[in-house]
Amino acid sequence: MTTTLQLFAAGSLKRAFIPLCQQFSAETGIPVEVSFGPAGLLRERIEAGVSCDLFASANTAHPQALLQSGQALSVQSFAFNRLNLTARKIPETEDDDWLSLLANPALRLGTSTPGCDPSGDYTWQLFEQLEQRVPDIGLKERAIKLVGGRDxxxxxxxxxxxxxxxxxxYTDLFIGYAHYAQALENSDDLRILDIPDAxxxxxxxxxAVLSKAAETxxxxxxxxxGQRFLAQAGFLPLDGK
Known part of the structure; x- marks a missing residue:
């Protein structure tokens, strides 16, 4: 009897990993059960002893911590992503660039939750960089942590x-992962704005490989x-960082 692999994966991977795992199981005969959620909270479940064979995190910190503690056998990067800004498309937002929108205190700014979710961690990293350039922008103070946390x-x-x-x-603006842009690009009520590389x-x-069974x-x-499924979902490939 083939043992079902337990895969914990960051929620942002859902559009790539559902078809990926279906195809993997069809080709190998190995069933996969996937649990999606904020990567920080998934790591807590692993550390608490919940059974997991493979952990796909949206950052390197959580897999590296499991490797250092001896719970992971190995770690390996598999995709890259970026952040972007989604804005409500109204007259007040139609002409402003991404930074002007973020700096507008009249617009509610939604984010994920740092500590629990790497998307929130990356967003806070962006805010810290911007606050060095624009000291009074006050992004961390204005940010509303709407998703990716415990409550x-x-x-x-x-x-x-x-x-x-x-x-x-719930908000007028949201900082999130850029791979969702392709699914939202034809939305008449939203603006999808790139954030410059700099x-x-x-x-x-x-x-993080947690069992020998997960190596396949x-x-x-x-x-x-596998990289084809990730690219189709909008992720940047390993050779395209």
Whole structure:
């Protein structure tokens, strides 16, 4: 009897990993059960002893911590990402660039939760860089941590956080991962704004292999077929950082 692999994966990987794991199982006959969530909270579950064979994190810090503690057998980078800004498309936001929108105190600014979710950590890194250039911009003070935490909002299945939060009037702006842009680019009610490379944090995704059984799946993710699913979902490839 083939043992089901337990995969813990950052929520941002859902659009890539659901079809990826289905294809992997079809090719190998190895079933995979995936649990998605904020990577920081998934790491806490692993450290608490919850069974997991492979952990796909949206950063390197969590896999590296598991490696240092001896819980991970190995770690390996498998994808890259960027941040972008999604804004409600109204007359007050139609002509401003990304930095002007962030600096506008009249606009509510939503984020994920630092510490619990790497998206929040990357966002805080962006804020720290901007606050060095614009000392009074006050982004951390204004930011509303809407998702990715222990007691934050739950985005409905199949919805993209930035679009859902803005459309349900929780915020006017949201900093999130840029790979969602391709799914939102034709939205008439939203503006999707790039953040320049000079300001954009380096979002590196990494695998932590926690059992020998997971090595086949880890190898599949970093190989050509797995990378194809990630590229189709909007992630930057390993050779395109």
């Amino acid at each position: 934050t909002l739950t985005v409905p299945e199949g919805q993209i956080a930035s679009a859902w939060l803005i459309r349900h009037d 300001d954009n944090p380096h979002c590196e995704y990494q695998l 799946l880890a190898a599949y993710i970093v190989a050509e077929e």
